[in-house]
Amino acid sequence: MPVTVFSNRPRFRTLMRSLLTAGLLSGCLAVSGNGLSAEPELADNPYGNYLSGLHALRSSDYATASVYLDAALRESPDNAQISLLAFQSNWRAGNLDRARELAAILVAETGRTTGLAPLFLGLEALKEGEYALADQLLTKAQRDPLSHVILPMANAWLMAVQDKREESFEALSRLRSVAKPIADIMEGKLHEYYGDWAAAEKAYLGGATDPMTLYSGTQRALVRTYLRQDRFDEARSLLSDMLARNPNAVELEDDMARLMRDKNLEPLTETPLQAVAEGTLLIAQGHNDWAVKMDLARLAVSLDPTQVNGILTVGQLLDNSGHYAQAIAMYERVPETDYRQWQSRIQTALSRFNMGEKIDAIDDLEEMALERPGQLGPLDALSRIHHSEAKYDLMLSALDRLVDRLKTDQPGHWNYYHRRGIALSSLDRWNDAEQDFLHALKLSPDQPDVLNYLGYSWVDQNINLDKALGMLHRAVELRRTGYIIDSLGWAYYRLGRYEDAVEELERAVFQEPMEPVINDHLGDAYWKVGRYREARFQWERVLGLDLEGNEEVSADEVARKLEYGLSNGG
Template sequence: MKRQLLQFIIPMTALALSACSSMPQQPEQVEFQYPQSDGFSGNFLAGKAAQIESQSNYAAQYLLRAHELDPDNAELRRRAFLALISDGRMADATDIATQLQAENSEDLFAALTVMDAAIGENRYQDAIDVVAALPQRGINALISPLAKAWLYAGLNAPEQALTALDEMQGNGSLTPLSEYHRGLILAYFDDLDGAERALASAYGDPADAPLRAAEALGAVYERKGQVQKAALLYASYMDRHPQSLAMPFHLARLERGEPPLATMLPPAAGLAEAYLDIATLLSQENAVEPSLLMARYSLSLRPYDDITRLLVGEIMEIQGRFNTAIDVYGAIPHASPHSWNARLRIASSLEQIGESDKAIKILQDMVDERKDRPDALIQLGDILRIQGQYSEAASAYNKAIERLGGDTLVGWRLLYRRGISHERAGDWKKAESDFLLALEIEPEQPYVLNYLGYSWVDMGMNFDQAENMLKRAVELQPDDGYIVDSLGWVYYKLGRFDDAVEQLEKAVELKPDDPTINDHLGDAYWQIGRYHEARFQWHRALSFNPTTELRTTVEAKINGQVPSVAPTVVN
């Protein structure tokens, strides 16, 4: 369904960004500093810069101040408004939204904000009037039927609510979403048989449906007293999705004889669910900013929904706003079935802002908390490996592989990561074994071919195999500078310096700022008598922040201490 919805999503993306510059994603390593000014220009430029950096909190602060200084500036008004919505400040955005809607009744986000305020005051008819004024094209063709359906539910008008959903029936790609919300609305009006039919048919096999749809159907079974049927659904879903945390939670709840978490969604929460569905689709299409806006609208109507919080946190990470992501994830209570994923994401965000020790502590606690799950161990291994703690990383991967059933039952990626850790820790025998086993599982995996082939060359062994591996890796990934560099380096080791130069020049074109690749090209130039170019490449290598070891080696070569190279003899 996702690709078919692209026709709706593209116009929305354009609409959301029409008042903003493009928004490159940059890591939030330090707190942004913007110029302090009492004047219009300073506040406007600071707000615009913050908006470009996806720092909606700063953007809202400065653009609102600029708007106060120039209240008749329509473009500025909408910039400030979008920044407020991105930051989740719906109440602060309402007055501006009312003005924007008066100026343009087709402004979708202004309309949604005005609707949000009306719903908060139980003025469902006023909200219907707002959505009815929107043109039925683009993303509105998806939002309007869902919104009207839940707003009519708020007016206790089930027939009109279900009729509104019929507007989506002409597009086959929207039918599953329409039937899902039909089931939720029928459940709200206590038509459990109708809700069961709609929810069971919405996505085909319920065990393969989205999590929320499977949970909704299970809740209907429970409300009908069909607890065993609900348990069978939860167990079937878990069989298809073994890493699911929600279904074990529901099965444990059933064993304790507890009721469903939500017996029905009231209208405001139902509309929030529709907004979340749209936000998720937008996120899947990499429409980051519109996805955030829709997720904010969802949270404004249903503030404590953990799946929506997870989505907002993920978007914060994409935007490089890791501190904000940590706050969002941290609001998910420990008792929630989604707490585990939230804590994994907190650890990832902490690692991104340089607080690896805190991340490691969180993951170590999680490893002990759930001895049946490998994911915290894998993430712990990744962070330890990045931090250069290779033996500890290999140990974490070992435990994860044990939890997954052993070496032969895991994919190549985990063996590859453990192999790198073993190699960096100096245990080549174990590393080689992991790489070879990874290639048994995935013979054409270019990264494994590259790492093993390069390692063999660097150790002066298996040159023929290594050359064949690296040639194949280059065929599979011709635009990967590191893999092309590896092939060039095997030619260098074999004394085929002209071939080495050819490959290493390609590698430098692909990765111009890598110090090791530039150093390699300098070495190859030197061997064919292109001394000035060799020194130039070595100087370039020094300009790209090489390791201390590489810097020492390169400086020695620049100062005339170039080691002689005896071509390796291949028997």
């Protein structure tokens, strides 16, 4: 999921604009302190319940929305719009039995052929072995943004379970033009289903010559095709390479332990429904829209209740929307014997932290860090928790312990050094921080956050100016956010290139019009080029924005600039 938590300035922004992608996410909705919605109070008329349900739905509080909309539907059972909204709410809340009833109403009584309802019913029919009904429903489902990828995949497996081999690959060919990577994976799984391991290997590779360039799930599938062809050494070699690049990936560690113990690995998917569920989850993970991701992740879990990655995805999406107790309930569905329970425990601790159980959450993560001395996840989570509270000494301690556990440098480790650099910089240990930023860039040269932070810091200290400007230009090329553009503009300002500063800072304000520090910078730049009226307009605007807790903009200083400009006292 991803946004960045780290400040784009050398100092941590008091009002964090971003959240933590590893599960430490602030609730942005009106929920109670523990992440549970308040008990809905039903109105005595359907219109009141409809409006309350609509409000809850738009706030992504689907559990509450489902209660209100079900109540409204009881009073207006023939209202197709309420039926649709009630279906969406129950579906996203995980009330799948009720969602199934509403989907049947939508398809049978309103003739609905788009969206999730007919697709869900078609796949449910496939799950129950009712192939004729599945064919009827999937044929009825029109291709729309939600189903245009899933339909050909579902149809391919519908043909496969009816022993229609040629038709199954023909159906899958329609997927290739819109989602080739997923088509390659599904083709490989179809060949596995038919027992043709060499063809499966070729499909998984998809024309690639280096397996290490593929999606990790495809790499794991390739390992299994090698084993089925009695190529144990190649399987072990590929898995070893994968572990070397991702030394703390619990699924790879689990694969290696099983491989060395049993000389074999079970298939990643063993039934057509599991294959459809995995494909559906891959589609979900490729979407940026929260609601679409939730719809598809729920669909994957409904098709295959053992789909642990789907369970974790639903939990993380609930975390993202501030429903922490519901997220924990999903994480608790991960079996104790599954290697991914380790991840679920970390996510549960982060959810508990966000619910206000801070001490218990930190204690849980500290215990996990001791439990598996080679694992990075608990320390990574601890560092993010301490970062969110601006406790840089504790953040540094967690990251020091984490870096000590790194056996070899990998490109993906840049993030740890970047964040340790932020902690060191915030503790006024700039020389040490600079070494970490440079090491992060050595591991992964084109990371805009690192380029931005280090480049801006150098400009701020009036050192390495040419190199710093180059870094900031590159950061803007890689990620044109208002905050990074502001860094470049402010660098120009500090260098006395005021016209250039105005040009960049105007772009930054256009992207982030409500950000006080960027508006303040633009006001300063306007003053320096003689645009005094516009400068005062920007400073007045700053005073009208929310400055509470903002360490970068002082209301008193802005007021002085309004009175005196930058020639005196400003």
